[in-house]
Amino acid sequence: MKGFDIIIIGGGLSGSSTALNLSKKGYSVLVIEKEKIQNYKSCAGGMASSMQKFIPIDIHDSIESRIKNVEFRWKASDNVIADLSGESPFWIIKREKLDQLLLDESLRNGVQIKRQLLVVKITKLNDKWEITCDNKMKYISEFIVIADGSQSKWAKYFNLGPKKPKFANTVSIRLKGLGEIPKNAVRFEFGFIKYGFAWAFPLKESLNIGLGTFINNGLLEDQDINNQVIRSFGFDDFSHKLISKKLRIWNGFHSINGEKVLAVGDAASLCDPFLAEGIRPSLISSFYAAECIDQYLSGKVDDLNHYTTIINNSWGRSMAWGRRIAQVFYRFPRTGYQLGIKRKTAPKRIAQILSGEMSYEDIAKRVIRRLLTKSMI
Numbered sequence: 001m002k003g004f005d006i007i008i009i010g011g012g013l014s015g016s017s018t019a020l021n022l023s024k025k026g027y028s029v030l031v032i033e034k035e036k037i038q039n040y041k042s043c044a045g046g047m048a049s050s051m052q053k054f055i056p057i058d059i060h061d062s063i064e065s066r067i068k069n070v071e072f073r074w075k076a077s078d079n080v081i082a083d084l085s086g087e088s089p090f091w092i093i094k095r096e097k098l099d100q101l102l103l104d105e106s107l108r109n110g111v112q113i114k115r116q117l118l119v120v121k122i123t124k125l126n127d128k129w130e131i132t133c134d135n136k137m138k139y140i141s142e143f144i145v146i147a148d149g150s151q152s153k154w155a156k157y158f159n160l161g162p163k164k165p166k167f168a169n170t171v172s173i174r175l176k177g178l179g180e181i182p183k184n185a186v187r188f189e190f191g192f193i194k195y196g197f198a199w200a201f202p203l204k205e206s207l208n209i210g211l212g213t214f215i216n217n218g219l220l221e222d223q224d225i226n227n228q229v230i231r232s233f234g235f236d237d238f239s240h241k242l243i244s245k246k247l248r249i250w251n252g253f254h255s256i257n258g259e260k261v262l263a264v265g266d267a268a269s270l271c272d273p274f275l276a277e278g279i280r281p282s283l284i285s286s287f288y289a290a291e292c293i294d295q296y297l298s299g300k301v302d303d304l305n306h307y308t309t310i311i312n313n314s315w316g317r318s319m320a321w322g323r324r325i326a327q328v329f330y331r332f333p334r335t336g337y338q339l340g341i342k343r344k345t346a347p348k349r350i351a352q353i354l355s356g357e358m359s360y361e362d363i364a365k366r367v368i369r370r371l372l373t374k375s376m377i
């Protein structure tokens, strides 16, 4: 039975970027992925360009659009435009391409990947992990990285993240053409979706459209409203089916590591509870996961606890404010829109949030105070 330094469960964005970071450090890595290669992932692909620093390869081939403007609408009217001036700080990448670039480079570095294989059992065997798959194959490793996404089964098994995970409901569709969205702009549409919003992010020749609800378990079952939103982006005729997905969102400070095991990305409940941003925390957590495992394997530390501390400090603190903003904003969306979007300083702040230059923590106290005082009047 072959042994590995690290086995990663899940070969999505978090799994492949963790594999790449670890392989660059010279470790033997096996990725176990339950699906075959997919040519569509329901992710709109919006990411801060500053995240390139967490990826050890050039990802330019996956960039489909460099965003110059952010458009905001309230029920398809009231066009507010934020200008992301200077170097484009926000990109739209094609997720299938990005994941593949990361995996291809990992494979070149010696990472192994087993596809269409499901992990069914994990046990401890003489201080190592023994992983059994649904084809009865067993693999041994020193460390396990849980990267099995929002429907993670293994995060719960190892008691990583919140005991009761919270989910955003989403539906998404990719349509040919850009409708009425300019090629260098993204649009956020508020007012139609109760407890959430809709977004339209342009690829080179198609548009990623998503609808999401973030509080009160809001549902997205009203087809008429969904169609109205999609039409507002400039599409009259669309016969494709919407794809529904639950996204595990940040829900408090929790330990996301155990003894020689840790969780990354959606499995660790890191997704932004206000805007559904999950690429950034996936890349950040993958980067630090590899750093912390490396420190352990090279004898500098004797546990992984600092992984949880780093992620809680570098991401969780901002998300705690993101969650508070979401709870107020989506409960009082019209007021939220008036106060959060239509203010003179809003475009600049929005640009800073999207580019990762500012965190929710930086802006939240002022925003919440404003929202609470106005919504109680």
Ligand SMILES: Cc1cc2nc3c(=O)[nH]c(=O)nc-3n(C[C@H](O)[C@H](O)[C@H](O)COP(=O)(O)OP(=O)(O)OC[C@H]3O[C@@H](n4cnc5c(N)ncnc54)[C@H](O)[C@@H]3O)c2cc1C
Pocket: 009, 010, 011, 012, 013, 014, 015, 032, 033, 034, 035, 042, 043, 044, 045, 046, 047, 117, 118, 119, 147, 148, 149, 150, 152, 153, 170, 171, 172, 201, 210, 211, 245, 246, 247, 264, 265, 266, 267, 271, 276, 277, 278, 279, 280, 282
């Ligand atoms: C509609 C929608 C739009 C989004 N748009 C954006 C956006 O524009 N910007 C942004 O930053 N974020 C966005 N996100 C969030 C982002 O897509 C996620 O946060 C990101 O995909 C998380 O990556 P991951 O690798 O952790 O999980 P995933 O990409 O879900 O990967 C998990 C992998 O694990 C595999 N797996 C699951 N269980 C097992 C198992 N038992 N054994 C083996 N393999 C397993 C799965 O097949 C999958 O490949 C969006 C999400 C949705 C749903």
